[in-house]
Amino acid sequence: MLDNNTYTITRKEKLANSIYLMDVKAPRVASHCYPGQFVILMVDEKGERIPLTICDYDREEGTVTIVFQALGNSTKMMADLEVGDGFRDFTGPLGQKSEFVDMPDDELKQKKILFVAGGVGTAPVYPQVKWMKEKGLDVDCIIGARSKEFIILEDPMKEHAKNVYITTDDGSYGMKGNVNDAIKYLINDKGKTYDIIVAIGPMIMMKYVCILTKELGIKTIVSMNPIMIDGTGMCGACRLTIGDEIKFACVDGPEFDGHLVNFDEAMNRLSMYRTEEGKDQLREKEGDTHHHKGCQCHDN
Amino acid sequence: MDVLKKVQIKEQEPEVRVNNFEEVCLGYSIEEAIEEGSRCIQCKNPRCVKGCPVSIDIPGFIKKIVDKDIKGAFEVINEYSSLPAVCGRVCPQEVQCEQVCIRGIKGEPVAIGKLERFTADWARENNVMPESKSTPNGRKVAVIGSGPAGLSCARELANWGYNVTIFEALHEPGGVLVYGIPEFRLPKERVVKPEIENVKALGVKIETNVIVGKTVTIDELMDVEGYEAVFIGSGAGLPNFMGIPGENANGVFSANEYLTRNNLMKAFDRTYDTPIITGGRVAVVGGGNVAMDAARTALRLGAEVTIVYRRGESELPARTEEVHHAKEEGIKFMFLTNPKEILVNENGWVKGMKCVRMELGEEDSSGRRRPVEIEGSDFVIDVDSVIMSLGTSPNPLISSTTKGLETNKYKCIIADETTGMTSREGVFAGGDAVTGSATVILAMGAGKAAAKAINQYLKSKDS
Numbered sequence: 001m002l003d004n005n006t007y008t009i010t011r012k013e014k015l016a017n018s019i020y021l022m023d024v025k026a027p028r029v030a031s032h033c034y035p036g037q038f039v040i041l042m043v044d045e046k047g048e049r050i051p052l053t054i055c056d057y058d059r060e061e062g063t064v065t066i067v068f069q070a071l072g073n074s075t076k077m078m079a080d081l082e083v084g085d086g087f088r089d090f091t092g093p094l095g096q097k098s099e100f101v102d103m104p105d106d107e108l109k110q111k112k113i114l115f116v117a118g119g120v121g122t123a124p125v126y127p128q129v130k131w132m133k134e135k136g137l138d139v140d141c142i143i144g145a146r147s148k149e150f151i152i153l154e155d156p157m158k159e160h161a162k163n164v165y166i167t168t169d170d171g172s173y174g175m176k177g178n179v180n181d182a183i184k185y186l187i188n189d190k191g192k193t194y195d196i197i198v199a200i201g202p203m204i205m206m207k208y209v210c211i212l213t214k215e216l217g218i219k220t221i222v223s224m225n226p227i228m229i230d231g232t233g234m235c236g237a238c239r240l241t242i243g244d245e246i247k248f249a250c251v252d253g254p255e256f257d258g259h260l261v262n263f264d265e266a267m268n269r270l271s272m273y274r275t276e277e278g279k280d281q282l283r284e285k286e287g288d289t290h291h292h293k294g295c296q297c298h299d300n
Numbered sequence: 301m302d303v304l305k306k307v308q309i310k311e312q313e314p315e316v317r318v319n320n321f322e323e324v325c326l327g328y329s330i331e332e333a334i335e336e337g338s339r340c341i342q343c344k345n346p347r348c349v350k351g352c353p354v355s356i357d358i359p360g361f362i363k364k365i366v367d368k369d370i371k372g373a374f375e376v377i378n379e380y381s382s383l384p385a386v387c388g389r390v391c392p393q394e395v396q397c398e399q400v401c402i403r404g405i406k407g408e409p410v411a412i413g414k415l416e417r418f419t420a421d422w423a424r425e426n427n428v429m430p431e432s433k434s435t436p437n438g439r440k441v442a443v444i445g446s447g448p449a450g451l452s453c454a455r456e457l458a459n460w461g462y463n464v465t466i467f468e469a470l471h472e473p474g475g476v477l478v479y480g481i482p483e484f485r486l487p488k489e490r491v492v493k494p495e496i497e498n499v500k501a502l503g504v505k506i507e508t509n510v511i512v513g514k515t516v517t518i519d520e521l522m523d524v525e526g527y528e529a530v531f532i533g534s535g536a537g538l539p540n541f542m543g544i545p546g547e548n549a550n551g552v553f554s555a556n557e558y559l560t561r562n563n564l565m566k567a568f569d570r571t572y573d574t575p576i577i578t579g580g581r582v583a584v585v586g587g588g589n590v591a592m593d594a595a596r597t598a599l600r601l602g603a604e605v606t607i608v609y610r611r612g613e614s615e616l617p618a619r620t621e622e623v624h625h626a627k628e629e630g631i632k633f634m635f636l637t638n639p640k641e642i643l644v645n646e647n648g649w650v651k652g653m654k655c656v657r658m659e660l661g662e663e664d665s666s667g668r669r670r671p672v673e674i675e676g677s678d679f680v681i682d683v684d685s686v687i688m689s690l691g692t693s694p695n696p697l698i699s700s701t702t703k704g705l706e707t708n709k710y711k712c713i714i715a716d717e718t719t720g721m722t723s724r725e726g727v728f729a730g731g732d733a734v735t736g737s738a739t740v741i742l743a744m745g746a747g748k749a750a751a752k753a754i755n756q757y758l759k760s761k762d763s
């Protein structure tokens with residue numbers, strides 16, 4: 001018997017088909033976490049340790065908000081939990097805070113920031129946008145997804161970002177196109193200028209955003225989501241090549257300068273445990289839209 | 301009975317045990333233990349006690365075994381050590397107590413380790429548990445890390461009446477006992493868990509999922525939560541890599557990752573969700589106990605395994621018994637060989653490893669002869685996985701988030717050798733977090749010594 005209580009789910013919302021939001025009671029984590037950081041949870045003794053970037057937190061209530069997509073066995077088990085159920089384990093905050101958190105207010109207020117949120121990546125973008133609003137900053141935010149049903153957190157984002165631009169691959173909502181199309185539209189058509197872009201989403205999305213922003217000469221921060229085991233710096237499974245150095249996403253990240261990240265290597269490492277069954281599942285879920293050049297989830 | 305030889309102990313046959321994760325060594329029966337115990341000369345000036353990092357009264361407990369008072373033997377050991385079932389299994393006795401045993405001069409030393417193991421196992425199987433000794437004094441002490449250093453420190457403090465909480469970062473207590481040392485050397489449910497329960501039975505609380513430095517800080521523990529002293533036993537969990545080309549390819553793991561998947565997350569058991577790569581041809585780079593553990597684990601998961609070590613066989617730092625078992629199980633050894641590059645195929649997976657032959661040159665600072673490359677002796681070995689088992693360093697998480705806690709250039713916390721006192725008042729440290737990666741027993745000794753110092757520190761605060 002351990003001397004912890006289980007980490008109870010106090011709220012559950014279905015944001016989209018297979019995408020869920022949960023508030024989890026974890027007072028120690030809630031009182032210490034900041035945007036940019038992540039938690040690791042376990043559903044039960046036999047489950048995997050699952051890393052999830054923090055979507056929101058309430059220090060008074062002692063809760064942390066997570067958003068996840070039910071794709072594999074572990075996340076499907078999570079999706080089956082209801083309010084009142086609990087996670088066996090829930091720890092954090094892991095990783096480094098977003099660099100804005102410790103930036104002096106006067107320096108921060110001078111920055112023109114664009115947030116680019118892809119799919120479930122909208123969840124970790126949200127606390128950063130909220131942070132900006134609380135500091136009195138106007139920021140822009142692009143939310144991109146495959147189609148309308150996968151656009152999440154639109155209303156909460158609109159409460160905190162000055163402008164929210166929605167884009168869908170199939171044009172079913174907002175602009176038609178991917179996030180890069182939206183970035184180009186804002187810069188070329190609307191004449192916007194930005195000092196920093198924060199892009200969080202599937203690795204392939206972040207890779208292509210960085211290729212574009214490197215050409216445009218705009219500093220870009222990404223949040224990496226490699227495979228992890230302990231999340232505390234013990235195993236090196238999450239190691240990435242950043243510039244010419246090896247960094248651990250769980251200790252040095254998860255946010256990094258996107259122009260220094262070796263995305264191809266990171267995407268390759270992400271495929272290490274992909275089973276045939278998993279690949280079929282992905283193909284079924286994402287249809288044709290997940291076929292990008294360099295996508296690592298199918299056989300060459 | 302041949303008094304010059306150890307009573308032979310039962311082990312699983314190599315051909316059988318390479319297909320399971322059950323314990324290799326099956327232990328002594330009571331008759332065998334008594335027979336082995338009677339080999340002990342009961343020296344008046346026992347050298348073995350001095351060879352033991354926690355000074356167990358070895359002749360004392362052995363005499364009790366011979367007198368068939370196993371409960372008494374356990375009580376003797378319990379005075380000195382809180383994890384005898386663990387130490388009896390993993391201590392490098394051949395360089396500690398057994399190395400200086402008088403019997404070992406003419407023949408084999410007394411099998412002290414196996415007798416300790418026997419005693420601890422008997423106690424557990426017969427529900428003999430250590431009892432709480434003193435009345436609670438209500439003063440709180442925080443212990444960081446539930447590995448051997450932390451458990452040992454907590455136990456001593458609890459016996460003196462302190463209100464101890466151990467904060468553990470992972471979801472299971474035990475540290476290396478649970479994530480590092482494999483099931484076939486140290487069973488988790490059967491052996492480690494009961495040892496930890498014994499510590500908890502003294503009133504020690506263990507809070508898992510708390511990463512000190514992130515979930516809570518030492519400053520908060522002391523200033524807000526009322527802990528009057530803190531012991532840091534956070535270990536040395538940061539894996540070392542070589543920095544050679546190809547090291548980030550799919551199929552290259554640190555031994556920590558490989559073992560954590562298999563030991564802590566039980567990836568060998570299909571009912572547990574965490575995956576692990578199995579089969580194929582595996583190279584394990586390194587020569588310590590961890591390398592042996594990783595190699596023998598990979599073997600049991602169906603791989604053909606080769607240990608690649610840059611020095612010679614006699615320089616291997618691993619425990620003799622582990623090397624012996626590894627060889628019996630069919631693990632190949634390539635000595636005087638060092639990797640230079642990991643070769644990667646078009647899919648980003650390991651396809652081979654380029655190595656170079658070494659020869660031993662002058663002695664280095666550790667006293668071992670330095671391995672030196674033999675120019676032009678490059679060759680390639682055919683492997684599809686590589687496990688880097690090159691040692692570990694302390695995780696800088698605590699030191700980087702605690703004001704006033706000094707560390708050295710290896711990220712080890714600077715602490716007094718005898719008392720464990722750090723540069724911060726009320727904060728003590730011991731084990732791998734201070735020394736860099738070492739052994740379970742040394743960590744336990746440090747935890748014990750720090751507990752004594754903490755007790756003195758807290759008593760002196762009152763006066």
